[in-house]
Amino acid sequence: MRILHTMLRVGNLQRSIDFYTRVLGMQLLRTSDNPEYKYSLAFLGYDGGNPGQAEIELTYNWGVESYELGTAYGHIAIGVPDVYATCERIRAAGGTITREPGPVKGGTTVIAFVTDPDGYKIELIQRDFDAPGAGLR
Ligand SMILES: C[C@@H](O)C(=O)SC[C@H](NC(=O)CC[C@H](N)C(=O)O)C(=O)NCC(=O)O
Numbered sequence: 455m456r457i458l459h460t461m462l463r464v465g466n467l468q469r470s471i472d473f474y475t476r477v478l479g480m481q482l483l484r485t486s487d488n489p490e491y492k493y494s495l496a497f498l499g500y501d502g503g504n505p506g507q508a509e510i511e512l513t514y515n516w517g518v519e520s521y522e523l524g525t526a527y528g529h530i531a532i533g534v535p536d537v538y539a540t541c542e543r544i545r546a547a548g549g550t551i552t553r554e555p556g557p558v559k560g561g562t563t564v565i566a567f568v569t570d571p572d573g574y575k576i577e578l579i580q581r582d583f584d585a586p587g588a589g590l591r
């Protein structure tokens with residue numbers, strides 16, 4: 455089995471597509487509209503998405519511009535080779551870093567958080583994917 459995607463409901467599909475492509479560097483993989491049930495989807499990811507990479511599924515319910523995220527949602531994590539450099543690129547692209555890069559509290563792994571246009575938190579985790587066993591942690 456494989457994790458295929460994580461679905462987020464968003465209030466403005468193009469605003470979110472712009473964020474995940476221009477700020478986080480993802481590719482827009484495909485979109486679809488469902489006029490019968492009045493919603494549109496956009497799938498984004500890295501390196502072509504499935505099957506090698508999980509995807510983000512953005513769902514726009516026509517006319518619904520905002521959601522209560524509540525206290526249950528945590529974050530989606532993205533591994534990057536250099537969190538500090540990635541945060542600078544995100545800022546330069548107009549993104550908002552909501553937790554500055556640095557070691558995780560009580561640990562050594564370097565992390566940061568960025569928030570997407572709907573307020574969903576995205577964690578950046580420093581990960582050297584070329585290191586032996588990097589994908590297993
Ligand atoms: C393409 C696949 O990954 C989907 O997730 S589509 C599944 C479908 N999604 C929606 O209906 C989205 C709009 C909905 N109003 C919402 O906000 O979730 C879905 O959940 N279908 C339900 C079913 O029983 O088919």
Ligand code: NI
Nearest residue numbers: 459460461511
């Ligand atoms: Ni889905």
